[in-house]
Amino acid sequence: MVLVIAEHQKGKFKKATFETITYGAKTAELLNTTCTALVLGQAEGIDNLGTYGASKVMQVNSDHLTSFDSQVYAATIANAAKELGAKVVVINHSTTGKSLLGRLAVRLEAGSVSGVNSLPSLDEGFKVNKNVFSGKAVATFEIKSDVKVLSLMGNSIPPEEMGAAVGVEALNVEVPTPKVKVLEVKTVDGIVPLPEAELVVSAGRGMKDPGNWGIIDELAGVLGATTACSRPVADAGWRPHHEHVGQTGVAILPNLYIAAGISGAIQHLAGVNRSKVIVVINKDPEAPFFKAADYGVVGDLFEVVPKLTEAIKAFKAS
Amino acid sequence: MKLLVCVSKTPDTTAKIAFTNGNTEFDSAGVQYIMNPYDEWYALVRALELKEAAGGTVTIINVGTSDNDTVIRKGLAIGADEAVRIDADPKSAYFVAKQIAAYAIDKSFDIVFTGKETIDFNGSEVGSMIAEALDLPFISYATNLEMDGSSAKISRDIEGGTEVAQIDGAFVLSASKGLAEQRIPNMKGIMMAKRKPLNVIPPVDVAEHAVVVNYELPPAKQSVKLIDPDNMTELVRLLHEEAKVI
Ligand SMILES: Cc1cc2nc3c(=O)[nH]c(=O)nc-3n(C[C@H](O)[C@H](O)[C@H](O)COP(=O)(O)OP(=O)(O)OC[C@H]3O[C@@H](n4cnc5c(N)ncnc54)[C@H](O)[C@@H]3O)c2cc1C
Numbered sequence: 001m002v003l004v005i006a007e008h009q010k011g012k013f014k015k016a017t018f019e020t021i022t023y024g025a026k027t028a029e030l031l032n033t034t035c036t037a038l039v040l041g042q043a044e045g046i047d048n049l050g051t052y053g054a055s056k057v058m059q060v061n062s063d064h065l066t067s068f069d070s071q072v073y074a075a076t077i078a079n080a081a082k083e084l085g086a087k088v089v090v091i092n093h094s095t096t097g098k099s100l101l102g103r104l105a106v107r108l109e110a111g112s113v114s115g116v117n118s119l120p121s122l123d124e125g126f127k128v129n130k131n132v133f134s135g136k137a138v139a140t141f142e143i144k145s146d147v148k149v150l151s152l153m154g155n156s157i158p159p160e161e162m163g164a165a166v167g168v169e170a171l172n173v174e175v176p177t178p179k180v181k182v183l184e185v186k187t188v189d190g191i192v193p194l195p196e197a198e199l200v201v202s203a204g205r206g207m208k209d210p211g212n213w214g215i216i217d218e219l220a221g222v223l224g225a226t227t228a229c230s231r232p233v234a235d236a237g238w239r240p241h242h243e244h245v246g247q248t249g250v251a252i253l254p255n256l257y258i259a260a261g262i263s264g265a266i267q268h269l270a271g272v273n274r275s276k277v278i279v280v281i282n283k284d285p286e287a288p289f290f291k292a293a294d295y296g297v298v299g300d301l302f303e304v305v306p307k308l309t310e311a312i313k314a315f316k317a318s
Numbered sequence: 319m320k321l322l323v324c325v326s327k328t329p330d331t332t333a334k335i336a337f338t339n340g341n342t343e344f345d346s347a348g349v350q351y352i353m354n355p356y357d358e359w360y361a362l363v364r365a366l367e368l369k370e371a372a373g374g375t376v377t378i379i380n381v382g383t384s385d386n387d388t389v390i391r392k393g394l395a396i397g398a399d400e401a402v403r404i405d406a407d408p409k410s411a412y413f414v415a416k417q418i419a420a421y422a423i424d425k426s427f428d429i430v431f432t433g434k435e436t437i438d439f440n441g442s443e444v445g446s447m448i449a450e451a452l453d454l455p456f457i458s459y460a461t462n463l464e465m466d467g468s469s470a471k472i473s474r475d476i477e478g479g480t481e482v483a484q485i486d487g488a489f490v491l492s493a494s495k496g497l498a499e500q501r502i503p504n505m506k507g508i509m510m511a512k513r514k515p516l517n518v519i520p521p522v523d524v525a526e527h528a529v530v531v532n533y534e535l536p537p538a539k540q541s542v543k544l545i546d547p548d549n550m551t552e553l554v555r556l557l558h559e560e561a562k563v564i
Contacts, residue, residue, distance in 0.1 A: 009476070009477060014477075068481070069455065070446065070449070070455070070456045070457075070458070071449070071450075071453075071454075071455050071456065074450065094477055095458060095459050095474070095475055095476050095477060096476070098442040098443075098446070098458055098459075099445075099446050099456055099457075099458035099459075099492075100446065101442075101443055101446060102411065102415065102442075102443040102444065102445065102446030102447035102448075102449075102450065103446045103447065103449060103450035103456070105412060105443070105447060105450075105527070106412075106415070106447050106450035106451050107450055109525075109527075110527065111412070111527030111528035112411070112412070112443060112527070112528060113528055114411075114440075114441045114442055114443050115440065115441075115442075127531065130440075131440070132438065132439050132440060132533070133329070133335045133437075133438055133440075134437055134440060135536075136335040136535070136536075137335050137337070137533050137534065137535050137536070138533070138534045138535075138536065139439075139530045139532070139533050139534075140530065140531050140532040140533075140534070141528050141529065141530055141531070142528070142529055142531045143527060143528045144526070144527055144528070144529070145525075145527040145528075179455045179485060179486075179487070180455050180457070180483050180484075180485055181483060181484040181485070182481060182482070182483045183471070183482045183483060183484055184480075184481070184482040185476070185479065185480075185481045185482075186479045186480045186481075186482075187476070187477075187478045187479030188478055188479055191478060192478075193477040193478035193479075195477065196477065199563070199564070223564065241461075241495055241496055242475065244495065247331050247437055248331075248355055248356075248437070248495070249495070251440065255563040256557065256561070256563040256564065266331065266332050267331045267332075270331070270437075273536075274536075276561075276563065277557070277561045277563045279553070279557070280542070290542050291539070291542070292539055293539075293542045294539070294540075294542065294543065294561065295542065295543050295544075295545055295553060295556060295557070295561075296542040296543070296544050296545065297544070297545050297547050297550075297553065298544065298547065299547030300547075303547065304547050304550070307547075307548070307550040308550040308553065308554070310550070311550035311551045311553065311554045312554055312564070314551070314554075315551075315554045315555075315558065315564070
């Protein structure tokens with residue numbers, strides 16, 4: 001059986017979780033087995049999880065699960081995996097997933113691969129791919145242990161409505177007492193976080209001044225995109241740190257990455273070169289970023305970006 | 319405070335990524351190695367700051383062969399008191415974490431630090447594995463850590479925000495940007511590092527569950543399509559009709 005952990009934030013499921021369920025269901029098909037989704041704690045829309053391919057949906061409820069403690073969550077998941085006889089456990093490659101994956105590998109004495117980006121291949125053993133060297137290469141891992149744990153990179157496979165809604169079954173497993181006391185959770189509502197964003201508008205030092213970001217916000221606004229930036233811009237405090245993308249920032253793989261006034265240094269490319277389509281706006285035709293771009297505009301961003309915003313507005317209105 | 323910082327060696331960020339031996343091994347020919355930036359800039363420096371404020375020792379630990387000694391000495395030059403190298407090829411995250419846990423299990427460290435990930439395998443697994451093996455709480459992607467006696471207040475990155483938590487007692491943490499500011503070793507530090515202890519110890523046996531069997535470079539990008547800066551309508555058309563992303 002393939003066990004998928006249906007991660008939720010503040011009781012809400014996000015697209016990444018639906019992707020993971022579809023991934024789990026397709027992996028189960030390959031292995032000729034079934035896929036069960038496991039929900040820890042209370043969340044809205046649990047009934048819907050079956051739609052993405054889980055043939056069973058189970059829920060563990062406990063006061064110990066109301067806030068996040070990786071030790072408690074990992075123990076609960078491992079207990080459930082053992083109880084249900086799971087052979088493959090799949091979680092989101094989110095900050096939550098990342099803090100659980102290693103713990104699960106140790107607890108279940110399982111081989112683990114973090115951030116897988118494709119379905120397993122079963123030709124010779126159990127093999128999965130993941131990006132390594134900050135997106136500059138792909139590695140194929142073979143997992144040899146009986147139980148396997150994987151975290152799925154966001155935007156790697158689209159969620160598919162491949163099943164039907166199923167009822168929720170309660171699961172009783174031991175949930176230990178947390179040692180981590182969560183004091184505060186601050187999230188910005190209404191903005192898709194960078195690792196999950198399908199459309200990203202990014203800007204760098206070519207912006208000259210933090211006061212010039214209005215045109216970037218406007219472009220992102222009409223597209224419904226999330227904003228990002230290069231490292232020097234975050235280091236200088238022009239933009240918040242969580243917007244910093246690249247080798248030492250957030251690694252992203254959106255469908256569309258628009259970069260304005262970013263030279264395309266190797267460390268910047270490392271975090272964004274997995275984007276499906278890259279548009280580069282730069283006044284220097286020799287900027288290295290053009291070599292990694294699908295579409296390029298050689299021009300002054302202060303003229304090009306507002307024109308692009310207008311063109312998108314016109315397109316959306318048509 | 320007794321602090322342990324896990325440091326790893328990674329190719330420099332500008333290193334050419336290539337593979338040998340039928341695409342099964344990283345080609346290290348001509349590659350410069352550095353200390354993994356998250357380990358050096360954030361984990362190690364925050365540990366040193368805590369020691370400077372409250373006293374104690376900072377030990378750095380690395381799993382690797384003697385080629386890694388340059389990177390380890392750099393950690394000592396930045397300010398760590400002593401170093402431990404577990405003399406083995408760091409085959410996988412599981413292998414590395416089990417080695418470090420085996421070393422740390424009877425030493426009562428107050429905090430074990432790792433970087434949030436290495437820039438070569440981007441696995442983000444070692445910290446979480448060590449925490450489980452030591453049966454300790456774990457906070458990933460920490461951006462702030464303040465101590466009040468033996469009670470820690472830690473902020474961590476979560477999707478689209480921040481979470482603040484409190485832990486009383488020992489824990490493991492993975493360091494992200496914001497936790498500290500990079501320190502450049504000075505001449506005195508470099509000289510002192512030569513005299514600080516670097517203990518080499520043998521590895522323990524660990525089962526290997528997940529191994530890399532092949533590497534591949536992504537296909538080369540087709541050459542860029544240049545669009546007239548006065549014709550953004552054309553760019554929008556291409557993004558919609560050709561690239562199908564809007
Ligand atoms: C260990 C290490 C890790 C690093 N990690 C990262 C990382 O994670 N992410 C990252 O981004 N960087 C990283 N860097 C830094 C990286 O090397 C570059 O310095 C950085 O990406 C450059 O940022 P930039 O492109 O915004 O600025 P610049 O390189 O200064 O480029 C600005 C660009 O704007 C263009 N421009 C200027 N004015 C205009 C205009 N009016 N219209 C159009 N274009 C204009 C210029 O032609 C230029 O190409 C790292 C460096 C090191 C050493």
